[in-house]
Amino acid sequence: MSARNAAAGGGDRATGEPTGDVLVEENQSHSVSLPSLMTPTSAAGMTSGMELPRKRKGSMDMETKSASNLVADMKDEEDRSEGEDSQAKIKCFREPHSQIEKRRRDKMNNLIDELSAMIPTCNPMSRKLDKLTVLRMAVQHLKSLKGSTCSFTEANYKPSFLPDDELKHLILKAADGFLFVVGCDRGKIVFVSESVAKTLNYSQTELIGQSLFDYIHPKDMGKVKEQLSASELYPRERLIDAKTGLQVQADLPVGAARLCPGARRSFFCRMKYHKISVKQEDKEFQPSTSKKKESEKYCTVHCTGYIRSWPTSQLGEEGGEGEADKDSSHFSCLVAVGRVHPHVASLVSGVNDVLVKATEFVTRYAMDGKFTFVDQRATTVLGYLPQELLGTSCYEYFHQDDLPHLAERHRKVLRSKEKIETNCYKFRTKHGSFVTLQSQMFSFINPWTKEVEYIVSTNTVISSDHSRTDRSGDKAEQLSNSKASEDDGNKSLPIILGISSTSSTMVYAGSIGTQIANELLDYNRMNSSPSSGNVSPFTVLKDKSPLQLTLSSSNVPNGEVADLEMPGKSSSEEGEQQEHRRPQFPAGESLMGETSQLDMENMMDPGLGGLSNDEAAMAVIMSLLETDANLGEAVVMDEMNWSL
Amino acid sequence: MGERREEGEREIGETDLYLRILGGFVVLVTTEGDMIYLSDNIREYMGLTQVELMGHSIYDFTHPCDHKDIRDNLDITGVPGRSRCGGQRDFLMRMKSTVTHRGRTVNLRSAVWRVLQVCVSRPSLSCVLFTCQPLSLSHTLLHTHTFTSQHSMDMRFTYCDQRVTGFLSYHPEELLGVSVYELCHTLDLHTLTKSHQNLCSKGQSVSGVYRVLVRGGGYMWAETHSAVIAKPRPTQPHPSKPHPSKLSPPPFIACVTYILSGVKEPTQLLSLGQMN
Numbered sequence: 001m002s003a004r005n006a007a008a009g010g011g012d013r014a015t016g017e018p019t020g021d022v023l024v025e026e027n028q029s030h031s032v033s034l035p036s037l038m039t040p041t042s043a044a045g046m047t048s049g050m051e052l053p054r055k056r057k058g059s060m061d062m063e064t065k066s067a068s069n070l071v072a073d074m075k076d077e078e079d080r081s082e083g084e085d086s087q088a089k090i091k092c093f094r095e096p097h098s099q100i101e102k103r104r105r106d107k108m109n110n111l112i113d114e115l116s117a118m119i120p121t122c123n124p125m126s127r128k129l130d131k132l133t134v135l136r137m138a139v140q141h142l143k144s145l146k147g148s149t150c151s152f153t154e155a156n157y158k159p160s161f162l163p164d165d166e167l168k169h170l171i172l173k174a175a176d177g178f179l180f181v182v183g184c185d186r187g188k189i190v191f192v193s194e195s196v197a198k199t200l201n202y203s204q205t206e207l208i209g210q211s212l213f214d215y216i217h218p219k220d221m222g223k224v225k226e227q228l229s230a231s232e233l234y235p236r237e238r239l240i241d242a243k244t245g246l247q248v249q250a251d252l253p254v255g256a257a258r259l260c261p262g263a264r265r266s267f268f269c270r271m272k273y274h275k276i277s278v279k280q281e282d283k284e285f286q287p288s289t290s291k292k293k294e295s296e297k298y299c300t301v302h303c304t305g306y307i308r309s310w311p312t313s314q315l316g317e318e319g320g321e322g323e324a325d326k327d328s329s330h331f332s333c334l335v336a337v338g339r340v341h342p343h344v345a346s347l348v349s350g351v352n353d354v355l356v357k358a359t360e361f362v363t364r365y366a367m368d369g370k371f372t373f374v375d376q377r378a379t380t381v382l383g384y385l386p387q388e389l390l391g392t393s394c395y396e397y398f399h400q401d402d403l404p405h406l407a408e409r410h411r412k413v414l415r416s417k418e419k420i421e422t423n424c425y426k427f428r429t430k431h432g433s434f435v436t437l438q439s440q441m442f443s444f445i446n447p448w449t450k451e452v453e454y455i456v457s458t459n460t461v462i463s464s465d466h467s468r469t470d471r472s473g474d475k476a477e478q479l480s481n482s483k484a485s486e487d488d489g490n491k492s493l494p495i496i497l498g499i500s501s502t503s504s505t506m507v508y509a510g511s512i513g514t515q516i517a518n519e520l521l522d523y524n525r526m527n528s529s530p531s532s533g534n535v536s537p538f539t540v541l542k543d544k545s546p547l548q549l550t551l552s553s554s555n556v557p558n559g560e561v562a563d564l565e566m567p568g569k570s571s572s573e574e575g576e577q578q579e580h581r582r583p584q585f586p587a588g589e590s591l592m593g594e595t596s597q598l599d600m601e602n603m604m605d606p607g608l609g610g611l612s613n614d615e616a617a618m619a620v621i622m623s624l625l626e627t628d629a630n631l632g633e634a635v636v637m638d639e640m641n642w643s644l
Numbered sequence: 645m646g647e648r649r650e651e652g653e654r655e656i657g658e659t660d661l662y663l664r665i666l667g668g669f670v671v672l673v674t675t676e677g678d679m680i681y682l683s684d685n686i687r688e689y690m691g692l693t694q695v696e697l698m699g700h701s702i703y704d705f706t707h708p709c710d711h712k713d714i715r716d717n718l719d720i721t722g723v724p725g726r727s728r729c730g731g732q733r734d735f736l737m738r739m740k741s742t743v744t745h746r747g748r749t750v751n752l753r754s755a756v757w758r759v760l761q762v763c764v765s766r767p768s769l770s771c772v773l774f775t776c777q778p779l780s781l782s783h784t785l786l787h788t789h790t791f792t793s794q795h796s797m798d799m800r801f802t803y804c805d806q807r808v809t810g811f812l813s814y815h816p817e818e819l820l821g822v823s824v825y826e827l828c829h830t831l832d833l834h835t836l837t838k839s840h841q842n843l844c845s846k847g848q849s850v851s852g853v854y855r856v857l858v859r860g861g862g863y864m865w866a867e868t869h870s871a872v873i874a875k876p877r878p879t880q881p882h883p884s885k886p887h888p889s890k891l892s893p894p895p896f897i898a899c900v901t902y903i904l905s906g907v908k909e910p911t912q913l914l915s916l917g918q919m920n
Binding site (some may be wrong): 083179219264266267268270299304305335336337362363366370371372373374375376385386387390391444446447448449453454456547585 | 665734789830840853904913919
């Protein structure tokens with residue numbers, strides 16, 4: 001510093017006034033505190049050659065410079081390095097380089113002047129500001145322009161082959177969505193992007209200015225209103241604590257660094273869509289006038305976005321449009337993207353058509369063959385109401401002749417991961433006739449436990465079996481048929497437990513499924529360790545019933561035959577008792593499948609005096625004995641085929 | 645008025661706006677897996693910057709177990725012209741993040757995996773656009789049409805909040821031990837299975853739409869966002885006093901279910917579990 005001063009001082013004396021700018025530049029090193037001393041008057045004074053306040057200035061040739069340039073130079077306090085460079089250069093190339101420098105400085109000064117003219121905070125200032133202050137104010141102004149809640153500080157880089165518009169369109173197209181902005185106050189649609197035409201079939205112009213609520217399903221209006229409420233820009237988020245998994249109230253949002261996480265909104269709602277139809281019966285409905293529910297089509301839209309607030313002072317005249325809340329000074333709106341979920345309605349409509357004779361229906365069976373789910377089409381095909389089928393064994397409806405085949409299929413599906421097809425078989429309808437079906441089944445296996453939960457079957461009608469007189473008819477005929485084929489039955493159905501007496505035909509048919517299920521359970525139990533990998537709250541459950549374990553473990557070859565029927569029958573009896581009190585969910589088909597149903601009820605309803613394990617076991621034994629009494633026919637052990 | 649608003653948005657940059665609204669970022673990937681473009685807001689979610697990642701292979705920053713899924717989606721022959729998003733999420737991908745779930749910034753070496761929901765589209769033959777959204781563990785629940793539940797890893801209910809009663813008419817106690825697979829419509833089995841598989845392998849999942857059966861009959865459309873919660877291992881016990889159980893508590897699944905519709909076909913009985 002001192003060296004420079006000395007040099008400058010030397011320069012002062014040595015060069016006299018060859019050019020004004022040289023002196024000015026030399027003097028720059030002195031002028032550290034210049035701006036604070038500067039006043040317009042003194043600047044003006046300089047141009048007129050008056051004595052400067054700063055004594056250090058020395059003699060100057062001011063007339064050679066224009067007033068503004070001089071003033072600008074006087075403000076230039078930080079160009080010390082520039083000054084140094086210039087000084088060094090001056091010594092080498094005085095005249096040409098100084099001209100270059102002058103031009104550069106002039107340009108810069110002009111630009112800074114332009115900038116200060118544009119910044120509202122700079123304008124009203126009575127005195128001309130130094131460059132630094134101008135720049136500082138410009139930065140502040142830009143920040144405020146962009147909004148207090150967000151700042152895009154990083155430069156936007158886009159590859160040249162992907163223009164901005166294209167990227168935007170891609171994102172929306174990929175998401176099948178549209179952008180919309182609605183005022184939080186009344187739900188007025190302030191803006192909607194063109195892509196709404198592709199998703200909801202309304203044109204952009206149709207929607208802008210309308211109320212969003214005209215297009216929302218009546219039942220979702222409350223939900224949407226709540227989402228629009230901007231009163232809580234930072235609502236207390238109900239979070240799920242990562243440690244406990246329970247809900248907690250948090251005042252501050254927790255999560256990855258986000259710009260304003262509290263103002264985010266994400267919700268689903270049903271929105272009207274304009275159905276364009278060529279049929280004359282379908283009239284193009286006017287959204288604002290149509291009140292008929294059946295003619296209105298809705299689709300589910302997933303809306304994600306955020307609430308944005310503008311202070312009304314910035315809005316000026318537009319703030320008075322009625323959108324702004326008069327009590328507050330902010331205008332809020334929801335800025336969001338709506339993405340259409342796949343048309344939920346269309347998935348249902350095909351299934352809903354009860355008038356047309358259905359050719360296919362889907363069912364779920366528990367492992368033992370009991371119906372646990374029937375879709376609505378089953379009724380048109382089979383004649384039974386769902387409640388008549390649910391809980392009953394499918395074997396009660398299969399034709400005698402088909403039993404062995406289907407039992408074999410049943411057994412196979414439990415052991416296979418693939419889809420199993422059956423041949424055509426006859427299913428007894430409510431009216432006594434048979435309908436020919438063919439089914440595709442697979443076992444649904446729990447992804448975590450890898451155990452079979454239930455069997456899913458897609459059943460197709462092959463032909464309606466009304467014309468076959470030898471099979472149709474009342475139950476008596478059926479039974480007589482079964483009687484006739486009794487012996488055959490015994491021979492051809494080695495695995496079926498004595499299909500003998502007429503009254504218990506159905507009962508025994510039901511037991512087929514149970515037996516098959518038990519086979520699998522035994523197989524599993526013998527071949528795999530008890531679920532040590534399943535560390536779930538229900539592990540305790542499994543330990544709770546040692547008695548039942550004992551009973552079940554007797555289901556090995558040479559064990560009591562009657563045991564096989566025990567779980568199926570007893571559980572159905574239990575089920576019937578329980579059914580009236582609470583919903584009966586089918587038992588989880590885990591290793592403890594046959595017993596877990598009882599345990600389930602114990603666990604779910606201890607208060608109702610559910611059976612204790614011992615009692616449950618006793619009930620099972622009792623029902624077993626009852627069954628024994630009903631049998632009336634010895635079971636042929638030898639013919640049992642334990643295909644493990 | 646609309647115009648002025650539009651202009652205001654344009655000042656910021658429309659693509660940034662859209663991405664901000666969606667709560668995600670985009671990655672443009674070649675069929676070889678090179679990330680040739682990423683939106684700059686990736687930094688908000690993953691900590692990593694556009695500059696750091698551009699030009700690198702996506703395989704260097706994603707979980708090895710997800711590489712197959714990524715490859716399948718980049719495959720020029722596999723993906724049809726446009727895959728549908730919104731409900732049918734394309735796939736889940738775990739990507740390195742230098743911002744932890746709690747908001748702390750860490751070194752790339754200690755980066756955590758963040759699960760992203762990725763919508764895939766193909767703007768041209770040579771590259772694929774991934775629109776990525778992080779799956780947030782926290783949800784802004786505004787008391788409408790949602791309920792939370794907890795499940796064991798096999799998706800049986802271990803807890804359910806009271807709001808479920810207003811929708812499905814079951815009391816929380818009645819659902820304990822019940823598998824979600826009993827509560828869903830059979831035709832949606834595949835949807836839920838896929839979600840469960842994602843949960844088991846990636847830790848988080850979104851189910852897409854499915855039908856949940858209502859007590860007494862009928863069903864409602866729903867979508868469930870879920871995450872595996874693994875409790876941290878308890879601190880090391882004193883050496884002289886061994887801890888009774890050295891195993892950390894079992895992980896469980898936390899779910900938030902959005903109910904999307906009213907009760908459809910309330911008189912239609914479908915499952916055994918609906919019967920009273």
